Amino acid sequence: MSTRLATGGRLLNRGDVIRFSFNGQTLKGVQGDTLASALLANDQMLVGRSFKYHRPRGIVAAGPEEPNALVNLGSEGAFEPNQRATTTELFEDLTATSQNHWPSLEFDVGAINAKLARFMPAGFYYKMFIHPRPLWKHVYEPFIRQAAGLGKAPKGRDADSYEHFYAHCDVLVVGGGIAGLTAAHAAAQTGARVIVLEQTAHWGGRAPVDGGTVDGLPVDKVVDDLVSALIDMPNVTLRLRTMGAGVYDHGYVLGYERLTDHAPERAGPRHRLWRIRAGHTITATGAIERPLSFAGNDVPGVMLAASVRDYAVNFGVSVGDRTVVVTNNDDAYRTAIALNDAGLTVPAILDARVLPVDSPLMAAAKTAGIRVMMGHGIARVMGSKRVTGVAVCAQAGEGAVLEEIACDAVAMSGGWSPVVHLWSHCGGKLFWDTDFAMFRPDVDKAPLGADGRAFVSPAGAANGHFGLQEILGDAHAMGQGAARATGFKPKNTAAPAGDSIEEAAMAPVWLMPQGAGKALRGKTWLDYQNDVKVSDVQLAAQEGFESVEHAKRYTTLGMATDQGKLSNINGLAILSDALDQPIPQTGTTTFRPPYTPISMGAIGGEARGDVFQPIRRTPMHDWHDENGADWEPVGQWRRPYAYVRSGETVHDAVMRETQNVRENLGLLDASTLGKLVVKGPDAGKFLDMLYTNMMSTLKPGKCRYGLMCDENGFLIDDGVVARIDDQTFLCHTTTGGAERIHAHMEEWLQTEWWDWQVYVANVTEQYAQVAVVGPNARAALEAMGGMDVSKDALGFMEWADGTLGGFDVRAYRISFSGELSYEIAVRASEGQAFWDALMAVGAALGVMPYGTEALHILRAEKGFIMIGDETDGTVIPQDLGLHWALSKKKDDYLGKRAHLRSHMADPNRWKLVGLLTEDGSVLPDGAYAVADGTNANGQRNMQGRVTSSYHSPNLGKGIAMGLVLHGPDRMGEVLAFPGTDGKTYKARIVDPVFYDPDGEKQNV
């Protein structure tokens, strides 16, 4: 069993006991524990079930590479699935539950899958669920969805807050181990601004566990001194609990800081995303130990050798009373010696190698009385929910059992893989190191920055160096090199001198025993999280999935939350062997950020709720809000859809407002309409290029409706242009179009006609604009008092400056409703006062404010198009019967050439018509008119679609516009529109102008 030792635990504060719960059971840990160490201290080795076969799974590692110990943390608004117990610091009242089992962790029905393993080989789902096709939707997919995915998605709203930090530095060091600290110190001594990120809560990484001396001092003391020195340097920023998550183009690096995961009672954001722009980045990310591939290597109690040592040294936890060590390298001997020193039993070290002479670590183990069996390995592990023993065999053989050794834990080491993820994220290349059987960074093929020079350097174990001496030398050189690369001048100082025990060479062991037969290979796990075995990878190769990327997807090797941190290299080796090619030829799968999963909250940062997006408000926004506005987002603006009175539905309000405009007087807040001032000697010439119709001939004091197309000929915007003076135009755009059209104008002015003398200014927010609309509009303005707004003084499509009710105004006599209508612009600061004055004088004239839906209905009654309804980026003016707005006099304008392309001139383009249902009901918006026959895909042929559809209270029936094949030539024909509700709607093709076709009402 696993338990807490009486002594030891360098990270523990034993006096401070912490209570936590696991699967509802209250357990005790101590301050300094991780959830994993505390579970082990309580003999809770079994922590979950595997994904596919629901096999019992125990803690394997002590760091972020852990594939098995994934738990649900917290509840409700703080619930989070798939959290690694090994990186979760323990705190009072922590609540964790295990995942992927039913009904319980100890007894899981899904474990039946393991008995069926023979029938569930690699690619099982692909093979099984293809036929018969109809079963997919109703049987297979629901079943797979039920079974798929580790953990459960949280249901509640995230109660925590998150934030982003922006940081700049010369040298960024990712990793606060001995290599990272040494590199940071070397760089910081030159005066460079340095940031150091360490993902755990402690500095020093593995070095204090593994031991050794630096310049004669014990390495843990050296770590403390280095950290103190760095803290004292004003040019250095140190951050614990902050992972380097990803390295991106031109030195952009994301850091993921976990601020309150370990102390949830603390105020402030839970996670912080660091958005760092670094001149040079050093990846001192260490190395991860590899498992060995032997039968039963997934039984709880089989762990990585160095992790077993971590639990003993860092947390004072024994993972078992009797631990068999199995290895292909010297490092695992440190574990055997550490366990022996702690008073625990190591029945044997099974070393797959055969070495002529004992290395110093071997000799030390033997001196300590530990039995060392060279050339031996594990044939299989005994036990199911916990190791009960191992069967020993010769590594060279096929697995004949030589003896059985009773034990309750196995510490395995298959060698070490440098953590090359961050080096590789942005294109750093790797090479295969035969001596250590590992991929390591090829420093001559580093990621390149904006200046074409390397911007990432690996250091220490992450660069494939393992002895303390080599690590320190490499880190010192890389730190100085990074400073030099960012313009600092390092002094000629020597690296600190490390002293560590010399190790014998490791020997690659990809399968144990090397001749393991089919039965053993089918129990030999490569990927614990995804249940991928040696036999699965071999099957993938046999079935032709030879590319490593294909084999990964086919078998799921290296997928899910751990992304194969333990399994990838072993899997590659098995694949390479099956393909009979060297490992470098197989290559690796792509390393993608983030290094380990980061929270969605951190990615979102502060951008949620009210600050997700800025909201633009007109000067009258608050009045609308107080007067029943039902808000509609239009771009970043909020516009009242309708003003709902008590007792009314929104629809009632829309009907009332629409009718009142035609009968009395309506006010519309039109401030959101884009207003662009185009000014200069060439302004007229410029607008002639941008609008399809002629603008240069417009007289000052007059307005003209204009259409804008892009170079492809498609409609992009429309609006009324007013000529202010000889060199000045004011162009109205759609509400959503102001910024876009402003940018469009700037683009043409800056990049094509840069010699034309024109300036464009977006003055949208400088004005409040009110549409005063209806038969009583003139009476209302006259009641305000001031300028002459009579028909003779201010005719239709004219504008004039003046005063109304004491306000300086610009009055435009334009109409988007077909009624007598003025749009009055005032200073934005006076918008509310002007609105109030209009409401006051309008009281006797039946005034009502109206919203965007009434606006839409009024324009549809008149057959006026709306950009975004009648247009969708594929519609040209000719489709909408707007030929009159296409100038024939101009040699050129944007879209003119495009309209001559064969498809644009095609007589079969759908054209704008009006549509009236037979019974006066409302056609479904967006519905398609069906034609006879089917197309090449077997779908019904279409002959048109509805672009706008409303109930018109003024006409007492539904009205619609649509684009229909040969529409204008088919007046009176009835089309069928199947709705999504299963009904078929019938509508007759009519003229799109439903109301006042002669335009008499707007021209009074």
Added chain:
Amino acid sequence: MLILTCPCCGVTGEETEFHAGGEAHLTRFGPGSTDDDFESYLFMRENPKGVHFERWRHVYGCGKWFHAARCTTTLEVFGTYPAQTLAPPQELCDAISAKRPGWSWRALS
């Protein structure tokens, strides 16, 4: 995320400050042009592996359009220059030729 230097205001900023605008140095064809020329102007774009000239706008800065010469494989930025020109500056072309022997302006397709 790239870093670019706006040649108009001199600011070196994050990619998010800028907006990409596709290939630079296109020649506009209008009324009177052949179908082939017009189609090429609207739709045909270079897609080189290596040196590329592209348009950018300093959209959250000075608002100006400029051109950047960039390597599509290494993402190296050789230089930026104002958009009011028909061809890249000679010294930039010389610098690129020095870094990418054999390269010359408009020797692409």
